[in-house]
Amino acid sequence: MLSSRAALGQARGTAAVGQPMPYGVKLPDNPQRAKRPDSVGFAIVGLGGYALNQMMPRFEQAERAHVAALVSGNPDKLQRVADAYGVPPQSRYSYEVFADIASNRGIDAVYIALPSGLHAEWTERAFAAGKHVLCEKPMALSSAECERMIAAARRADRKLMIAYRCHFEPYNLQAMDLMGQGAVGQLRLIRTEQSYRMGPTSPMENWRANRALAGGGPLEDYGIYGLQAALYLSGEMPESISATAFRPSNDPRFAEIFAHVSSQLRFPSGAVAQLVTSYDSAGINAAEARGTEGALMMQPATAYSGNEMVLEAGRDRRKFAPGDSTVQFARQLDHLADAIRDGAQIRTPGEMGLRDLRLIEAIYGSAETGRTILLNPDGTRRS
Amino acid sequence: MLSSRAALGQARGTAAVGQPMPYGVKLPDNPQRAKRPDSVGFAIVGLGGYALNQMMPRFEQAERAHVAALVSGNPDKLQRVADAYGVPPQSRYSYEVFADIASNRGIDAVYIALPSGLHAEWTERAFAAGKHVLCEKPMALSSAECERMIAAARRADRKLMIAYRCHFEPYNLQAMDLMGQGAVGQLRLIRTEQSYRMGPTSPMENWRANRALAGGGPLEDYGIYGLQAALYLSGEMPESISATAFRPSNDPRFAEIFAHVSSQLRFPSGAVAQLVTSYDSAGINAAEARGTEGALMMQPATAYSGNEMVLEAGRDRRKFAPGDSTVQFARQLDHLADAIRDGAQIRTPGEMGLRDLRLIEAIYGSAETGRTILLNPDGTRRS
Numbered sequence: 001m002l003s004s005r006a007a008l009g010q011a012r013g014t015a016a017v018g019q020p021m022p023y024g025v026k027l028p029d030n031p032q033r034a035k036r037p038d039s040v041g042f043a044i045v046g047l048g049g050y051a052l053n054q055m056m057p058r059f060e061q062a063e064r065a066h067v068a069a070l071v072s073g074n075p076d077k078l079q080r081v082a083d084a085y086g087v088p089p090q091s092r093y094s095y096e097v098f099a100d101i102a103s104n105r106g107i108d109a110v111y112i113a114l115p116s117g118l119h120a121e122w123t124e125r126a127f128a129a130g131k132h133v134l135c136e137k138p139m140a141l142s143s144a145e146c147e148r149m150i151a152a153a154r155r156a157d158r159k160l161m162i163a164y165r166c167h168f169e170p171y172n173l174q175a176m177d178l179m180g181q182g183a184v185g186q187l188r189l190i191r192t193e194q195s196y197r198m199g200p201t202s203p204m205e206n207w208r209a210n211r212a213l214a215g216g217g218p219l220e221d222y223g224i225y226g227l228q229a230a231l232y233l234s235g236e237m238p239e240s241i242s243a244t245a246f247r248p249s250n251d252p253r254f255a256e257i258f259a260h261v262s263s264q265l266r267f268p269s270g271a272v273a274q275l276v277t278s279y280d281s282a283g284i285n286a287a288e289a290r291g292t293e294g295a296l297m298m299q300p301a302t303a304y305s306g307n308e309m310v311l312e313a314g315r316d317r318r319k320f321a322p323g324d325s326t327v328q329f330a331r332q333l334d335h336l337a338d339a340i341r342d343g344a345q346i347r348t349p350g351e352m353g354l355r356d357l358r359l360i361e362a363i364y365g366s367a368e369t370g371r372t373i374l375l376n377p378d379g380t381r382r383s
Numbered sequence: 384m385l386s387s388r389a390a391l392g393q394a395r396g397t398a399a400v401g402q403p404m405p406y407g408v409k410l411p412d413n414p415q416r417a418k419r420p421d422s423v424g425f426a427i428v429g430l431g432g433y434a435l436n437q438m439m440p441r442f443e444q445a446e447r448a449h450v451a452a453l454v455s456g457n458p459d460k461l462q463r464v465a466d467a468y469g470v471p472p473q474s475r476y477s478y479e480v481f482a483d484i485a486s487n488r489g490i491d492a493v494y495i496a497l498p499s500g501l502h503a504e505w506t507e508r509a510f511a512a513g514k515h516v517l518c519e520k521p522m523a524l525s526s527a528e529c530e531r532m533i534a535a536a537r538r539a540d541r542k543l544m545i546a547y548r549c550h551f552e553p554y555n556l557q558a559m560d561l562m563g564q565g566a567v568g569q570l571r572l573i574r575t576e577q578s579y580r581m582g583p584t585s586p587m588e589n590w591r592a593n594r595a596l597a598g599g600g601p602l603e604d605y606g607i608y609g610l611q612a613a614l615y616l617s618g619e620m621p622e623s624i625s626a627t628a629f630r631p632s633n634d635p636r637f638a639e640i641f642a643h644v645s646s647q648l649r650f651p652s653g654a655v656a657q658l659v660t661s662y663d664s665a666g667i668n669a670a671e672a673r674g675t676e677g678a679l680m681m682q683p684a685t686a687y688s689g690n691e692m693v694l695e696a697g698r699d700r701r702k703f704a705p706g707d708s709t710v711q712f713a714r715q716l717d718h719l720a721d722a723i724r725d726g727a728q729i730r731t732p733g734e735m736g737l738r739d740l741r742l743i744e745a746i747y748g749s750a751e752t753g754r755t756i757l758l759n760p761d762g763t764r765r766s
Contacts, residue, residue, distance in 0.1 A: 188629075188643055188664040191574065191657070197675055242625035242755065246571075246653035260571055262655040264647050270629035272645040274574070274657040281571035282677045282695070292580060294665045312665070372625065372753035 021080065023049035031086025032059060032066050040108040040337040041068025043093070043101055043131070045122055047077050050136070051113035054304055055163075056085065058329030064341070065333035068106045071098055098122075102129035108340060109159075112136055116220055117213035120145035127156035134336050136163045138224050139353025141215040143361055146354035153350060160350040161336045164228060167347050168331035170322035171298060171307035172229070175287075178296060179233050183311055185293025187271040190233055192226025192287045192301070194218070195278035202252040208279075209253055216245065216364055217257025223277025225302040227356060229287040230265060230273035233296070238265035238273070240374050241359065245367040253279065263363045304328075355379045404463070406432035414469025415442060415449050423491045423720035424451025426476070426484055426514070428505055430460055433519070434496035437687055438546075439468065441712030447724070448716035451489045454481055481505075485512035491723060492542075495519055499603055500596035503528035510539035517719050519546045521607055522736025524598040526744055529737035536733060543733040544719045547611060550730050551714035553705035554681065554690035555612070558670075561679060562616050566694055568676025570654040573616055575609030575670045575684070577601070578661035585635040591662075592636055599628065599747055600640025606660025608685040610739060612670040613648060613656035616679070621648035621656070623757050624742065628750040636662065646746045687711075738762045 021027065042059075044051055044067060059067050069091035072078040082092045091104060101107050110126035112119055112135040120140040126133045133153070139146050139162050153160035166172040179187070195218070203210040208221060219227075231237065243263035247254045259280040265273040287301035294313030300306060309320045338344040358379030365381070366373045374382040404410065425442075427434055427450060442450050452474035455461040465475045474487060484490050493509035495502055495518040503523040509516045516536070522545050523529050536543035549555040562570070578601070586593040591604060602610075614620065626646035630637045642663040648656040670684035677696030683689060688708040694701045721727040741762030748764070749756045757765040 184665070186663075188578075188661055189576075189645070189659050191576075191659075193572070193574075193673075195571075195673070240627070240753065242627070242647065242749075242753075244623070244625070244647065244649045244655055244755075246649075246655070248653060260653065260655070262572070262647060262649075262657060264625065264627060264645060264657070266627045266629075266645075270631060270643065272627055272629070272643070272659070274645060274647070274659065276572050276574075276655070276657065278571055280569075280675055281673050282567070282675065282697075284673065284678070290576075290578070290664050290667065292663055292665065295667070314665075366625075366755075370623065370625075370755035370757070372627075372749075372755070374753070 021052070021077070023052055025049070025052040027081060027084035028057065028060075031084070035062075035066045036064055038341050039064045039066050040340055041066055041106045042134070042333070043069035043071055043091075043107045043110045045071040045110055045112050045126070046114040047072040047074070047081055048113060051111070052081065055111065055113065055329055058326065059333060061327060061330035062333040062337070064337035065330070068108070069093060069101065069104060071095065098125055099129055101131065107131060109134055109336060115207040115213035116215060117141050120149055123149045123160070124152045127152040127158055130156060130158065132159040132336065132340050134161045134163055134332070135353070137353070138215070138220040138360070139350065139357060141220065143354055143357045146350065146357050150350040150354060159336065159339050159346060161332075161339065161346045162348045162350065162353040163332060164348040164352065165328040165332050166225065166228060166302050167232070168335060169302070169307065169325055169328035171309050171320070171325060172232070172302065174320055174322040175296060175298060175309060176232050178311065179289060180235065183294065183313070184289055184291030184296055187234055187269065187289060187291045189271065189290045190230045190273040190288065192229050192273070193276045193284050194222040194226045194302070195276065195281045196222070196283040197281060198253050198279040200253065203256045209255070209257055211256035214257055216261065217259070218277040218279045219258070219261040219360055219363065223261060223275060224356060224360070225285070226275045226277060226287060227359060229301060230275060233287065233289045234267055234269075234271055234273065236267040236269060236271065237355075237377050237379060238359065238375055239268050240266045240372050241362045241366050242372040243363040243366040245364065248280070261363065261367070263366070404435070404460070406436055408432070408435040410464060410467035411440065414467070418445075418449045419447055421724050422447050422449050423723055424449055424489045425517070425716070426452035426454055426490045426493045428454040428493055428495050428509070429497040430455045430457070430464055431496060434494070435464065438494065438496065438712055441709065442716065444710060444713035445716040445720075447720035448713070451491070452476060452484065452487060454478065481508055482512055484514065490514060492517055492719060498590040498596040499598060500524050503532055506532045506543070507535045510535040510541055513539060513541065515542040515719065515723050517544045517546055517715070518736070520736070521598070521603040521743070522733065522740060524603065526737055526740045529733065529740050533733040533737060542719065542722050542729060544715075544722065544729045545731045545733065545736040546715060547731040547735065548711040548715050549608065549611060549685050550615070551718060552685070552690065552708055552711035554692050554703070554708060555615070555685065557703055557705040558679060558681060558692060559615050561694065562672060563618065566677065566696070567672055567674030567679055570617055570652065570672060570674045572654065572673045573613045573656040573671065575612050575656070576659045576667050577605040577609045577685070578659065578664045579605070579666040580664060581636050581662040583636065586639045592638070592640055594639035597640055599644065600642070601660040601662045602641070602644040602743055602746065606644060606658060607739060607743070608668070609658045609660060609670060610742060612684060613658060616670065616672045617650055617652075617654055617656065619650040619652060619654065620738075620760050620762060621742065621758055622651050623649045623755050624745045624749050625755040626746040626749040628747065631663070644746065644750070646749070
């Protein structure tokens, strides 16, 4: 496991001291502001582009969460990021000494921002150290891994939350509300599309192209937003799934992963969701729900910021502006803090991540066998 | 058959003399202008809304086609429409005396605008009378019917053309050109959606809700435009199809037909088409093709007029205006005239209609069995 991390670090080219940070990262000029006394301290595990560019800068907006510790396999990066965020030397860890976080009382929770194939192992290690866990999506690469992670949380009596940020994003929250109020009438169709074109790379250069770390590829990493949207916009679980997956030949990007996954989910109401996700088509991030009375269209649907939403009903076209999308990061941090401190119920628990991995497995199962997979309400296979 | 027509005529309420025409029809103020001496004379079979509102007024724009005769089960309507178009009394037929068209040398071709379930029979009757045939889409309700129609055309040594007007519509023609030139790069995804919400009705009131006349419903009548677009935008035939179909319970509109049909076609290139068609969702007529370099978006995609088309590539967004959509009707009439007079090859022959019915049968077959249907290049089943 650690050797995978090390290999990835080398393949990416880690910055030497004094060189610019990778991923175009701009570190903060000042350490974190003081938070409430009951603020939850997070150990950030994995200082990749997502953690550095998206999540860590958003702790600033959180009321009750702060960066308390960092875990990285790159000593130089560890030092520079820790200095910028004001993380003291005793709260800087390599993977080798990760278990030492157990005795650090400033760490309440661990935020797992590692490549997906490492989520299960490091989540279990975090629970073994007695910490709560916020784990990035996808929760893991198989439902079996998810079940192990949930069991580990129970054994440790700690919270497990999946970082499904759209459950805290104003546009998606308003979309859920509108759909719940029947804004499109009876739902008939959901269509989602999460695609971009991956630049030249290979499984050794980019973890997203590496099956052991990324599973089938775009579905787990990007298409999962569309899958999630299909579920929270419909308010249903699919009763069947059919799918097809595509891998071009002789393309190093897709030596191990799929380029393109298309699936069709049928819900008990009769509504259908058609999902597409691709690492090899022109960029788009859209979700649309059409019913008997109108259509709700989101594009971009699940971006870090700048989401847009329109409701069409008859000749009316109404644009919504529920607010700043960027608050989604801080709100999910505060949400876990509330669960830890006040016992609030987690909106995006491990069970949701498990459910989604079951559906992802059904999608791949259908693509592989050319059969429609019938599902139980919990996402397990009926056929 | 005739009794079906009669029943439909009654159910719709046929207008008495002096009453306004049904379907909001406005008849022309002057008879047809003179055409070239080699203009092809068409007998219009079925004076329903589509013939009266769409096709017949567009003969005016055709260079080489004119309305030569009318066939209707409603004597009053027959008289009023014939008077308006200057069709002489000896060229006005009831269905009972349809065979008499054989001896009318002014009739070269028959335009079949009957409910879909009557296409096969009346096409065969037209060939038996020695006439060429332009048959509305869907060609028929089964591939077996299509094969009979093609055989009848061969026996009679007459032309059989399916009225797939989008093959003569400027926006769709330019879309085909752009796709052929690789305007979106390598194609990855086609999405089409042809839906509207059918008003309150029943199988006895509306032929489109009647299984014997409309087959499964929206797919044959409206979704077929999306199916066609998927084929002419991709330039491929699917190698497999999976589908799902939905019929709400206790809704007289859907006592016999499906409300909603969703399908997923996989092409040999790896591209996928996701098609949806519905008689029970908010109106839309859209087609979109996304590839490695960009996306071509059409909405409305296949309307009688007012189509729109945008090509997005990177940050460029280019709107196309290929011209007047309404010419599609006259151009398909002239196209058949050219085939009859000059031996030009028909772009939309019976074989194309047969191919599409095979795919429609595969869609229903997959929806019924929950299996992905594997196809040969001619659309016949491989599994």
